[in-house]
Amino acid sequence: MTYVRNAWYVAAWEQDLEPDKPMAVSILNDPIVLWSADGRLVACEDRCVHRLAPLSLGHCEGARLRCMYHGLLFDADGAVVQIPGQEMIPPQARLRTYPVALRHSWVWIWMGDPALADPALIPPAVGFDDPDYILGRGFLDYAAEARLIDDNLLDFSHLSYVHAKSFGAGPEFAEERPRLLPLDRGVRFERWVVGTRGPGGRQSDAPIDSWQSYDFLLPGVLLMWSGSFAAGTAERCGFERPDYDEAIGAVTFTSQAVTPTGDRTARYFFSWGPHRNHGDEAVRDMLMRLADMAFAEDKLMIEAQQRVIDRTPAPRIMPTVHDRGVTLFTRLVDRLARTEAGEAVAA
Numbered sequence: 001m002t003y004v005r006n007a008w009y010v011a012a013w014e015q016d017l018e019p020d021k022p023m024a025v026s027i028l029n030d031p032i033v034l035w036s037a038d039g040r041l042v043a044c045e046d047r048c049v050h051r052l053a054p055l056s057l058g059h060c061e062g063a064r065l066r067c068m069y070h071g072l073l074f075d076a077d078g079a080v081v082q083i084p085g086q087e088m089i090p091p092q093a094r095l096r097t098y099p100v101a102l103r104h105s106w107v108w109i110w111m112g113d114p115a116l117a118d119p120a121l122i123p124p125a126v127g128f129d130d131p132d133y134i135l136g137r138g139f140l141d142y143a144a145e146a147r148l149i150d151d152n153l154l155d156f157s158h159l160s161y162v163h164a165k166s167f168g169a170g171p172e173f174a175e176e177r178p179r180l181l182p183l184d185r186g187v188r189f190e191r192w193v194v195g196t197r198g199p200g201g202r203q204s205d206a207p208i209d210s211w212q213s214y215d216f217l218l219p220g221v222l223l224m225w226s227g228s229f230a231a232g233t234a235e236r237c238g239f240e241r242p243d244y245d246e247a248i249g250a251v252t253f254t255s256q257a258v259t260p261t262g263d264r265t266a267r268y269f270f271s272w273g274p275h276r277n278h279g280d281e282a283v284r285d286m287l288m289r290l291a292d293m294a295f296a297e298d299k300l301m302i303e304a305q306q307r308v309i310d311r312t313p314a315p316r317i318m319p320t321v322h323d324r325g326v327t328l329f330t331r332l333v334d335r336l337a338r339t340e341a342g343e344a345v346a347a
């Protein structure tokens with residue numbers, strides 16, 4: 001499958017990266033070591049220049065990292081600065097480094113041309129530093145290609161079937177289509193559900209209008225806001241985006257990031273929680289329990305789907321009307337990947 005390289009990939013939750021402790025991550029099959037020391041955050045190839053031992057088994061010394069096999073010392077720019085017992089340091093003794101950024105509680109790594117690494121392209125998620133939201137977080141490792149998870153997040157018609165129990169999703173997700181809007185680096189989805197009683201009829205005694213909107217952005221990051229509004233709001237807004245200040249409840253934010261780690265493996269990062277005016281830590285914990293249940297439902301289906309695909313000679317798909325978002329995103333990825341390949345040839 002094709003992936004863009006000129007994009008910021010989520011490598012880790014900031015909270016999981018301990019100071020002075022190297023962390024091994026894998027993105028697009030590249031082994032990467034992350035470390036944060038002396039106020040610097042560094043991402044380098046996780047492969048010592050000497051005999052290819054993983055530097056993630058090394059030790060931080062200030063902002064430097066020592067390989068704990070034979071003791072080569074690397075600085076935060078990836079250069080070897082010490083070879084125990086040897087005076088001369090070859091000029092090519094240097095690791096590949098990756099542009100890295102900390103934003104919205106995520107560690108982001110730019111996998112493409114470092115000269116193009118523009119922090120403005122980091123998807124505008126909501127992190128734990130945002131006082132408006134009370135979030136929980138987690139991640140899941142998948143034995144499946146990242147693109148299958150992207151496809152899942154680009155087509156919520158599966159909610160009516162995969163998540164009928166956990167989310168209490170009604171038939172409207174499969175029977176009605178959201179409004180779609182192509183974005184420069186993704187696709188926007190918007191949906192009003194009019195006169196509902198909330199998921200599984202659980203949320204309110206009287207009918208309400210429920211709004212849900214998400215952006216699915218390169219390389220595979222979903223940012224979703226939703227909320228409940230008084231009956232009649234959808235019509236009054238002309239079925240456009242409402243003002244969240246008018247919400248009567250259930251305003252939540254979730255971010256979900258899909259990072260391809262290997263050919264058939266991915267890591268799926270997620271957060272979810274209520275807006276402070278519409279919930280507290282107990283609501284957050286309830287949402288996280290729901291998320292754990294629902295994301296396990298997706299994983300079961302998608303990993304099983306991967307196994308079937310792997311056993312199928314020349315697998316082909318038959319898109320339905322719900323695949324429009326998947327198709328728009330796939331075309332965007334293919335177009336950018338072709339541009340990247342052209343740039344690589346021209347360089």
Ligand code: FES
Nearest residue numbers: 048050051067070
């Ligand atoms: S492999 Fe790193 S110092 Fe030998």
Ligand SMILES: [Fe+2]
Nearest residue numbers: 152158162298
């Ligand atoms: Fe799902």
